[in-house]
Amino acid sequence: MDVQGRVVCNSDIQSEEEMDLRRGPWTVEEDLTLMNYIANHGEGRWNSLSRCAGLKRTGKSCRLRWLNYLRPDVRRGNITLEEQLLILELHSRWGNRWSKIAQHLPGRTDNEIKNYWRTRVQKHAKQLKCDVNSKQFKDTMRYLWMPRLVERIQAAATASGSSSATTYHHHHHHTTTTTNNISMSSGQPQIVPPPPAVHAPSFTAENSSTAASSDSFGTQVSPASDLTAEYYNNPVNNNQNQDYYQVNQVTYPDSLTSPSGYLNRGSDFQAVEQINQWFDAGDTSDYLWNAEDILFLQQQFNNM
DNA sequence: AATGCCCCCAACCGCGGTGGT
DNA sequence: CACCACCGCGGTTGGGGGCAT
CATH class of the missing domain: 1.10.10.60 (Homeodomain-like)
Incomplete structure (x- = not known):
């Protein structure tokens, strides 16, 4: 048959x-x-x-x-603070609708977001000894975690405000990306598979030479949204597929990583302390977004 | 140095939806 | 209408790497 x-x-x-x-x-x-x-x-x-x-x-x-x-425009690793905030917000709104959430994070896949949620967020729920779905945990996220994220984003923005990367702007319409058709079909400059300088999954800085030339592959991502454009305008985010096009692995930022020891459960105060520690734990990753951007983000939330 | 443990993430599975015949 | 193949989603897992002992 x-x-x-x-x-x-x-x-x-x-x-x-x-x-x-x-x-x-x-x-x-x-x-x-x-x-x-x-x-x-x-x-x-x-x-x-x-x-x-x-x-x-x-x-x-x-x-x-x-x-x-x-896919050339897929982004992996290095979930930024802004992305974390978005994920938390959208998940609180929609629950485990991973693909729907992913549509609002250009270049991120549902799988990636799902993994992030399970590994990072659920982990902390466990450490706080409460269920991810409990009101307690949701409140913790909404009233402690997310505001703290916003703070950090703002802090990072003002701290590095003049420095480099923050030179872009939105011209916001709305941000839904939807299927981002990368149809290579139309006689496009095809992806010449990058010189298999790709040995093992382990890569080193040497590869970044091939990375630099990644643009020459003609893998132009026609940005389907303004948000997308922002990501690609940012040098750090301009990672085409990291293994084959570019390598930019910094260690996973993970601002949410908790210290090993942890509190005797219960007291809200301690919870706050704990979360503050998570956030204050060194985290070099994040730049981008100025106050104006945060405002924009918040407006987006309200409009979704 | 060897072993055990844990974490993470890429890939799998099942299922429901859809479109074509 | 039934049937079939395929698609996309969400849940789950296993294996590899890193860390602790």
Whole structure:
């Protein structure tokens, strides 16, 4: 029942059942194959794409790999304070609607946000010994955590106000990105897969030389929103896919990391103290956004 | 140095929705 | 209408790396 009316490419003889499909981590070769194929043919129709590209993967797996990892404008790691704030806010509004939340964080995938939530936020709920869904924890977030984030963002903005990165501006309309179609299909400057200076997942500063040339790949992300534009205008955020296009791994900022020892639960005062410690724990990551930006963000909240 | 433990995140799974035949 | 293939979402997991012992 395999060779029916569906689009079959010439060399496609085997049925999927007898074809052993690979699972687990992707190899560099697979990545390059997938990137090349999408650069030349565009994305979508994942099952046939997988077959035609010669990948022994399910369409599902290919789609996931592309959307969450290989896509040139995907951003991974280094969740900024602003993004943290957005995530907290939107999650308090919508709950676990990860993809909906992700639409408001350009370049972030639902997977990434979900992971962030589980690893960072839920962790702290656990440390506070309360349920993430409890009113107690939600209040803690809303009245302690988020305001503290705003403070920090503002502080960072004024501190580094004159310095570098904050030179952009919104011309805000509204910020929903929606599917950000990177259709490579239309005879676009295809992604020449970067010189496999990509050894292992471990990379070093040497790679950043290839990173610098990442722009020359022509992987222009047509910013689908103003927010997107801001991110890409910012040198730090202008990371095309870090493994294949660029490397910019600083250690994970994690302003939310808690000190190892922790309080005897209960008292609000201690909770405040604790949270303050989390935030005051060194965190070099964050720059961007000035007071004006914060205002904008708050307005966005009100309009969502 | 070796071992154990924990954390994180990439990738998997199941499911419900959708569109085509 | 039923059936089928595919898509996208949300929940879950396992393996690798890092840290502690």
